[in-house]
Amino acid sequence: MTHPILHLFLAAAPAGGVAADKHMLEQLGFSWQHLLSQMIVFILVAWALKRFAFDPTIEMLEARREKIRESMANAEKIKKELAEAEAMRKEIVAKANDQAAKIVAEAHAAAEAQGEKKLQEAIAEAEHMIAKAKEAIELDRQKMKADLKAEIASLVVKTTAAVAAKVLTPDDQRRLNSATEAQLASKN
Amino acid sequence: MKISREARQHAKQIYRACHAGGQLDAERLRKAVQALIAQKPRHYIPILERIRKLLELETHARTVRIESAVPLPDQGQSVIDQLARQYGPAMATDISVLPELIGGMRISRGSDVWDGTVLGRLNQLRLSLTAAETA
Numbered sequence: 374m375t376h377p378i379l380h381l382f383l384a385a386a387p388a389g390g391v392a393a394d395k396h397m398l399e400q401l402g403f404s405w406q407h408l409l410s411q412m413i414v415f416i417l418v419a420w421a422l423k424r425f426a427f428d429p430t431i432e433m434l435e436a437r438r439e440k441i442r443e444s445m446a447n448a449e450k451i452k453k454e455l456a457e458a459e460a461m462r463k464e465i466v467a468k469a470n471d472q473a474a475k476i477v478a479e480a481h482a483a484a485e486a487q488g489e490k491k492l493q494e495a496i497a498e499a500e501h502m503i504a505k506a507k508e509a510i511e512l513d514r515q516k517m518k519a520d521l522k523a524e525i526a527s528l529v530v531k532t533t534a535a536v537a538a539k540v541l542t543p544d545d546q547r548r549l550n551s552a553t554e555a556q557l558a559s560k561n
Numbered sequence: 562m563k564i565s566r567e568a569r570q571h572a573k574q575i576y577r578a579c580h581a582g583g584q585l586d587a588e589r590l591r592k593a594v595q596a597l598i599a600q601k602p603r604h605y606i607p608i609l610e611r612i613r614k615l616l617e618l619e620t621h622a623r624t625v626r627i628e629s630a631v632p633l634p635d636q637g638q639s640v641i642d643q644l645a646r647q648y649g650p651a652m653a654t655d656i657s658v659l660p661e662l663i664g665g666m667r668i669s670r671g672s673d674v675w676d677g678t679v680l681g682r683l684n685q686l687r688l689s690l691t692a693a694e695t696a
Binding site for chain 2: 522527543
């Protein structure tokens with residue numbers, strides 16, 4: 374079974390020439406006016422679609438693509454910055470830990486030094502107090518000794534005076550006066 | 562009372578002029594003082610003050626004091642004579658008996674002292690004992 378259009382070609386083929394072709398085109402329903410008008414319409418529609426549909430859509434898609442690219446770039450940048458920030462944070466934490474350890478060590482050393490200093494001061498103060506106490510004791514001892522000696526001397530002098538006043542005879546008095554006169558004479 | 566150098570020199574000159582043979586002539590001094598009071602020269606009061614001070618010093622320097630534990634047989638005349646031979650005659654003498662001296666006598670003329678009393682020796686003993694302990 375063949376197609377009806379093939380039948381038309383087969384039927385028209387023996388006739389030959391331009392007229393036959395024209396006749397065949399008319400039989401097929403072809404019209405130049407229709408073709409031209411349809412072409413114009415097609416062009417207009419294509420232009421309109423391009424002008425009002427495709428171009429804005431493409432432009433929008435391009436904008437979205439650009440936006441996405443920028444977003445991706447921003448995301449990459451943010452990711453990179455985040456990594457840098459994390460690294461910096463770790464570095465700061467490490468530095469802070471080092472400094473804290475150093476401060477603690479210094480504080481320990483200072484505390485030990487301060488404790489040693491306080492101990493030395495306490496020892497020095499204790500030695501000073503002991504020296505002062507010894508000095509005070511020595512002064513008291515010397516004062517007591519002096520008082521005792523003075524008391525003994527006073528007692529000796531009083532006793533001697535009392536005895537001498539009783540035992541001195543007029544001859545003794547005369548001899549004492551003569552001794553003073555001799556002392557006066559020997560002055561020159 | 563502050564005495565000027567000029568008044569001091571004038572007083573010294575007047576006081577020296579009142580001496581004769583190294584001894585103070587009391588009459589001459591009296592006349593000099595009376596003349597100063599009568600004539601009232603410049604700075605005569607400071608001059609009189611200075612003369613009085615010089616007289617005090619000489620009186621002190623030439624006063625003989627004799628202190629004895631018992632009364633002296635010649636009332637200290639031998640001592641006074643001996644001092645007069647050595648230092649010149651005394652302007653004043655002061656003889657006293659002080660039993661607290663225990664024995665001996667103490668003679669002083671001005672700032673010179675001759676102490677032969679038992680009390681003086683005991684005081685020296687006391688001082689030597691005290692000095693020995695504090696040394």
